[in-house]
Amino acid sequence: MGSPKSLHGVNFAPPRSFGTVLKANLKETLFPDDPFYEFKNEKLSKRILKGIQYFVPICQWLPKYNFGLFKFDLLAGITIASLAIPQGISYAKLAELPPIIGLYSSFVPPLVYAIFGSSKHLAVGTVATCSLIMAESIQQKVKPEDNMQLYVGLFYTATLISGLLQTALGVFRLGFLVDFLSHSTITGFMGGTALVICLQQLKGMLGLKHFTSHTDVVHVLRAVFENRKEVGKLSKGINPPSLNLINFSPEYISVVLKAGIVTAMVSLAEGIAIGRSFSMMDNEQIDGNKEMVAIGLMNIVGSLTSCYLSTGPFSKTAVNHNAGCRSQMSNVVMSLCMLLTLLFLAPLFGYTPLVALAAIIMSAMLGLIDYEKAYHLYKTDKFDFLICMAAFFGVAFISMDMGLMMSVGLALVRALLYVARPPTCKLGTITNTAFRDVEQYPGSKQTPGMLILKLGSPIYFPNSNYVRERILRWVRDEQSLENSKRNEIEYLILDFGGVTSIDITGVETLFETRRSLAAKSIKIILVNPRLGVMEKLIVTRFIDVIGKESVFLTIEEAIESCRFSLNSSSQTKREDVEIA
Amino acid sequence: MGSPKSLHGVNFAPPRSFGTVLKANLKETLFPDDPFYEFKNEKLSKRILKGIQYFVPICQWLPKYNFGLFKFDLLAGITIASLAIPQGISYAKLAELPPIIGLYSSFVPPLVYAIFGSSKHLAVGTVATCSLIMAESIQQKVKPEDNMQLYVGLFYTATLISGLLQTALGVFRLGFLVDFLSHSTITGFMGGTALVICLQQLKGMLGLKHFTSHTDVVHVLRAVFENRKEVGKLSKGINPPSLNLINFSPEYISVVLKAGIVTAMVSLAEGIAIGRSFSMMDNEQIDGNKEMVAIGLMNIVGSLTSCYLSTGPFSKTAVNHNAGCRSQMSNVVMSLCMLLTLLFLAPLFGYTPLVALAAIIMSAMLGLIDYEKAYHLYKTDKFDFLICMAAFFGVAFISMDMGLMMSVGLALVRALLYVARPPTCKLGTITNTAFRDVEQYPGSKQTPGMLILKLGSPIYFPNSNYVRERILRWVRDEQSLENSKRNEIEYLILDFGGVTSIDITGVETLFETRRSLAAKSIKIILVNPRLGVMEKLIVTRFIDVIGKESVFLTIEEAIESCRFSLNSSSQTKREDVEIA
Incomplete structure (x- = not known):
């Protein structure tokens, strides 16, 4: 056996001081991506400028913005606005909220995101899963038919809690907590939620059939028009302030806390994962913690202006990307379109029939049931498949938060087994x-x-x-x-x-x-x-x-x-x- | 740079089947110490014999037992019995139980342990920490002065739950869960408990002073004798059955469950750590899961025969070891001494004065505050020190279970940080x-x-x-x-x-x-x-x-x-x- 001579002996250097080790560990834990690396070795004035640009990305991209880019963003913005109107109404119906709140929620939050968000492609809007989670949780205490004002107020409160939590997670750079929702959990969770929503819509459709046993177009259409009055009236005007509706009374605090925390995590997981995947296509990097602050701020502001929880939904973001958006300006365009809609067109959308809304929801939902991913998990990692199925069946047969907890629990058991064995x-x-x-x-x-x-x-x-x-x-x-x-x-x-x-x-x-x-x-x-x-x-x-x-x-x-x-x-x- | 030729290329062999991997992982998770290795390559009859010897260790050591060994065990047994009587009474007082239950608890459980236990040195008895945890939890629902029978019954119920949980953990080979109570947690927890107990005893002593402001011996002794009637009467006779006192009524189930689960983990951590350390001195190995089954069984049997939670206390085990015990027989000897005490001498011990008991408790407790270990932690690992202090101050200033949870929580955060970073x-x-x-x-x-x-x-x-x-x-x-x-x-x-x-x-x-x-x-x-x-x-x-x-x-x-x-x-x- 050979005798390789080392350049060095073993390094028995005296231990580093506690401070040094602590600083290194804190940096690695909270700033793994070294977000301030661009500031190093810069003059103070330059540092302040770059600091502002870092925390408020609009200061970075707006000065360089020009009409050439705007043409693309205008097109993309109008496209996603045309999607935002039916989706906003549908998801608000899903949450049993007045449909106008769905439109409000596509007006204010996109503006806030355009200022603080760093993803060029993320299109802001409400999402079906979070709408349903909030509704499920809040309806344990208040039914919308009993007291709509209180019901809506609790939605705003949960949204505020969600926004505060998201902002805090981002500021304290605890974004990695979201990573504990693994891809397998999210796949199963989305699938389970989609299944539940589809069945609910089916029930609604079957309910409609009561009015007509004929399935031909004429009868269905007549039934639809006869049931037009089931659809909520939409009044003109932009978002009213909603601070007065925020309700932290002890009677409801438990359900709004639960709704706020669960939806905060789920919407962050969705928003950040989606922002990340799209920016990866263009080979850019996204600071997850900064995104959390942006999403959190838009929900805080939203909750005070009659909006409920919004994030970056997959479908809208994909459309935004395909329509050729170039910057966060497409969200501003969408927001302005919504403003026009709210001011002039809202009453027209009041006539969108239930069946059409159900169809919009169902077609969006079916895309969320990702058979192929589940099969892939089954083929490649049985335990990941189990985690996915726990979320799917838990959500489908027990409740959304139980399904989530079962799946995350299983995933943690696995993580602890890696640790223990x-x-x-x-x-x-x-x-x-x-x-x-x-x-x-x-x-x-x-x-x-x-x-x-x-x-x-x-x-x-x-x-x-x-x-x-x-x-x-x-x-x-x-x-x-x-x-x-x-x-x-x-x-x-x-x-x-x-x-x-x-x-x-x-x-x-x-x-x-x-x-x-x-x-x-x-x-x-x-x-x-x-x-x-x-x-x-x-x-x-x-x-x-x-x-x-x-x-x-x-x-x-x-x-x-x-x-x-x-x-x-x-x-x-x-x-x-x-x-x- | 040299060109080392490998004997092999990279191993691109096709993946092993799911079954193979699962079996290997389960074996590594649940049977890391390969407890049945002695049975391999043996004939069926031999396997059955070894199997019985494995599960009931007395079948292994008793046939080889002889008078030469018994002489040592007799001496050790009498020694620990002389410790068991005052300790049993003291800890029962600590739990505000009738003192006789402390004596009962040193009669039945040691016999059960002698049959199923595999540590030669472990001396069975009640412990201060678990006595206090149970009392703290159960007194949330029932005060001993209000309904002593119910109070005692809830202790037996919590002991039964504890025993069942311990047995189950052992049978399903989940003993590694106890490892999540780290040494640092246990050091802080013991210290905090000891501090609380000492302060309580001091309060008792100060309460006694009310009767006499003189601190000279004559006055104190007179005060003690005047207060003799505070000491419970001890009646003759061995443990009565207590199945009729077991109480699973919904009103109390939450407190007994909490008391049972917390004490199960704490007593296992103490019993197994102690059994392990002493057998390590003699270079033997202890199967933690088998020990759990033994400790669990002795608590199940104990709870049905008027005993409350027992494990292997450090002080008693150390005395047993130093007195030269050779096998589990010393527990049998102690048990027989307790039998004689219960039959003939119990009334005499009724006159042990409160001050003497307080002194016994305090001297035992002061030994549990391990300054040196805490200082060692501070010098070598600041985070471990923090975990230790969380347990110490949590127990001392909030409550026993909060202190334990805070400390375990911190330790888990650290474990998850290792995982996440x-x-x-x-x-x-x-x-x-x-x-x-x-x-x-x-x-x-x-x-x-x-x-x-x-x-x-x-x-x-x-x-x-x-x-x-x-x-x-x-x-x-x-x-x-x-x-x-x-x-x-x-x-x-x-x-x-x-x-x-x-x-x-x-x-x-x-x-x-x-x-x-x-x-x-x-x-x-x-x-x-x-x-x-x-x-x-x-x-x-x-x-x-x-x-x-x-x-x-x-x-x-x-x-x-x-x-x-x-x-x-x-x-x-x-x-x-x-x-x-």
């Missing part, structure tokens, strides 16, 4: 300097007298007992092999390259493992502990206990050193053994 | 074949045109966005260096050795990252994907997209191959650059 593997020699998992590379060779294990995760309280038991089991398995393959271990070489951090419980586990192995006359050798881990091992004196001479930078150096000091008596009997 | 690092060359973190080994060299990153965790839903942003930031940082150090990357080499698993969200992230990099004309190279990860990458066709030729077994092979195809024009301009 980190993989370890036995390494064998492939080349003189490469050591790989013997299970994956069955031809790799083992060195007699030694056992090389690779640990692949932090060692800390949820897994430290497991890590100890697993190490001892590897040792036992090795020693209990049949005669010829039996490996009398003298050195346990632990490849610590994959141990990314360690806590006090983990260090105590190492001490215990060392004691157990010492009783069997097995010595522990550490290879390549990483920076943070090495610091912890030095400060807890583990390194002093095993000795600095037991820590190596590479596995081959460790093997070479151990081979030299193996009992010479037993060494003569041994040869490299190939694993069957 | 996995470390990545840039690798540089140390020897031809060894690549290490450039931050830790600042002298390591980088290869121009390439960026080598090591990812160190599963890539899955909670961290996939972070992983993508972090990778793109590494690339950006590399390209934005000053002129001379600027590294025009053509290849991004990802060392996947530390990526222990990946889910669908993670794979989608890889696809996205690949797209973003492709737009910058950077090619992704994978090195050493592990077994499970490779299977997932094959089945999702990621390997097909990047091409099998972009996957290497070692970093040096990847570098060699990439170096060959680097743009020759730019290559002439470049040299290895040393990182400042």
Whole structure:
């Protein structure tokens, strides 16, 4: 075996100060994308300018804006406005709100988003899922037919809570919490919601059939026109202020809190995922936390101007993108179209029949049931499929929040299992300097007298007992092999390259493992502990206990050193053994 | 740079079947210590015998038991019995139970443990913390002075629930859940509990002072004797059955459930940690799940025979060990001593004065406040210290379960942060074949045109966005260096050795990252994907997209191959650059 000379010995540098480590960790936790990197090495005036441009993106793009770009945005804006009117009315009906509120919600929030939002493609509007979640939650306390004003007020309150939460998450850079809603959860959740909505619409359609048992066009049309009066009257005028309707009374606080929190997370997950995917097509990057602030602000302002929860719906954003939008200006155009509609045309839309609305909703919903994605999950990852199905069936058969909780719960169990049961593997020699998992590379060779294990995760309280038991089991398995393959271990070489951090419980586990192995006359050798881990091992004196001479930078150096000091008596009997 | 020839190419074997993977994962999750390894390759009759011995450890040690061992156990048993009587009475007083129940609780459970328990040193008895938790919870509904029979009945019910939960956790091999109570949490929790108990006793003592303002011995003793009637009467006779007192009525179910669940976890954490530490001294291993079943069974039987929650208290176990116990027989001896006490001596102990009991409790409690451990935590790991302090102050100033929840919550946040923010690092060359973190080994060299990153965790839903942003930031940082150090990357080499698993969200992230990099004309190279990860990458066709030729077994092979195809024009301009 060769003798590679290192440029360095093991780095036993004294641990960094607590402040340094804390700062590094906070930065990595809260600012992983280093949002202020453009400001570095700039003059103060430039920094302030860039800071304003960073926090209020309109200051960045509007000065460079020109008529050439506006032509595209005008077209895109008119297109999404034509979509926003029927969608707004439909989703408001879904939430059993007066339809005009759906139109209001496409007027104010897009303006706010145009100022603070950083995605060029996101088209703002209400979404079916959140409309339904809010309705389901609030109707536990108030039925719209009993007290419409209170019912609407609670929607605004939930929207305000949602907006405040979204803004806070963004400001405190806790956007990663949204990542805990995995793609599988969202796929199942959307599918389940769509199914529920479709069935509701079907019920509505069946209800209409009562009026006519004939299914031909004439009869259906007549039934539709006879039922025209079922459709709410739409009055002219723009959004009235709604601060007076905000209602934090203790009787309703639990349902609005629940509605606000759940819809905040769901709408963020949808809005950010969609903004991100479209900007990825154009190879731009979106700061998720900044987007949260923008979405949160538009909901705060919205809740005070008679709008309920809005985000960036997929269908509208896709249309916006395909219509060739160039900037956030398309949202402004849509907003102005809505203004004209509200001022002059609203009464006309009052005559949109229920069946047409149901058709609009159903066609939008059917697109949300993503069979192919579910099948893909089934083929590639059974556990992800389970998470998806938990959301789908939970939403379809129990309730929206239960379905969401079941699915997120399952996903967290999986995450905690990754944490509690980190993989370890036995390494064998492939080349003189490469050591790989013997299970994956069955031809790799083992060195007699030694056992090389690779640990692949932090060692800390949820897994430290497991890590100890697993190490001892590897040792036992090795020693209990049949005669010829039996490996009398003298050195346990632990490849610590994959141990990314360690806590006090983990260090105590190492001490215990060392004691157990010492009783069997097995010595522990550490290879390549990483920076943070090495610091912890030095400060807890583990390194002093095993000795600095037991820590190596590479596995081959460790093997070479151990081979030299193996009992010479037993060494003569041994040869490299190939694993069957 | 050398050209090491691998014995193998990359293993692109077709994925293992779902069943195989599931079986392997379940085994690793639930049977990490492979408890049945002794049965393998045995005949059926032998297997049955070993099976019985495994599940009922007394069948294993009793046949080999002899008088020589019994002499030690007799001495140890009598010693712990002499401790059990005052402790039993004191802790029962702490829980405001009739003191005789404390004595009952040291009679039946030790017998059950002797049959099913596998630790030789664990001495069974009641503990102060759980006594107090149960009392705190149950007194929310029932005060002992109002209805003592109901109060006692709820203690038995909570004990039954606790026992059932403990048994179930053990049977379903979910013992690792107890590991989520980290050492830091337990240190703080014990300290906080001890402080609360001491203050309560002090209050009791100050209350006594009311009767005498003199602090001399004569007056105190007189006060004590005057207050003798405060001490409950102890009647002769062994444990009466208590099935009739078990009370699952809906009015009380919430408090007994809470008391049962919290004490189940706390007592398991204490009992198992203690059994484990003592057996470790003698270099034996304890199966935590089997211990849970034993502790659970003794509490189930106990709850039906007028005993409340017992586990293995530290003080008693330490005394048992120091007195030289050799087997579970010492618990049997203690139990028999308690039998004699209950039959003949109980009335005498009725005269133990309150002050003496308070002194016993306080001396036991002061030992539980582990300043040194707390200081050690402060010196070595600030976050662990915070977790410890949360438990200490939470218990001391809010309530026991809030303190526990705050501390476990903080610990979980930390665990989830490990999950959500996995470390990545840039690798540089140390020897031809060894690549290490450039931050830790600042002298390591980088290869121009390439960026080598090591990812160190599963890539899955909670961290996939972070992983993508972090990778793109590494690339950006590399390209934005000053002129001379600027590294025009053509290849991004990802060392996947530390990526222990990946889910669908993670794979989608890889696809996205690949797209973003492709737009910058950077090619992704994978090195050493592990077994499970490779299977997932094959089945999702990621390997097909990047091409099998972009996957290497070692970093040096990847570098060699990439170096060959680097743009020759730019290559002439470049040299290895040393990182400042």
